Amino acid sequence: VATALMLGLADAAIGRGCRSWTLEVRVSSTGAQELYRRFGFAPAGVRTRYYENTEDASVMWCHDIQGAEYARLLDAIRTETSS
Numbered sequence: 295v296a297t298a299l300m301l302g303l304a305d306a307a308i309g310r311g312c313r314s315w316t317l318e319v320r321v322s323s324t325g326a327q328e329l330y331r332r333f334g335f336a337p338a339g340v341r342t343r344y345y346e347n348t349e350d351a352s353v354m355w356c357h358d359i360q361g362a363e364y365a366r367l368l369d370a371i372r373t374e375t376s377s
Contacts, residue, residue, distance in 0.1 A: 296326075297375050300333050304359065304368055313360055318344060318351035330354050334367055 307315050318341060319326050335354035344351035358364060 296329055297332075297371065300329065301368065301372065301375075304333065308359055308364075311360075314355060314357045315359060316353065316355045318353055320345055321350045321352050327352065327354070330356075332371065334359075334364060 303315075316338075317330065317335065319330060321340070334356040336356070337352050338355045339353040341351040341353060343349070356364075
């Protein structure tokens, strides 16, 4: 389900002409971080005590989402999830 949601968000961002996208994720949420890395996100910083003023958030960015390389990445993810 998470992969399908991310694919939909990627398509929407690309369709709106975005060149990059970003998100915050709990530093303890390793499963979510793995999913985001699969979509090309890389850690870019930390927001200290971001969640409930107790847990840090990892700030992640994904750049160049309008390019052919990113389109190939999304196609590969679609192929993997449809098998």
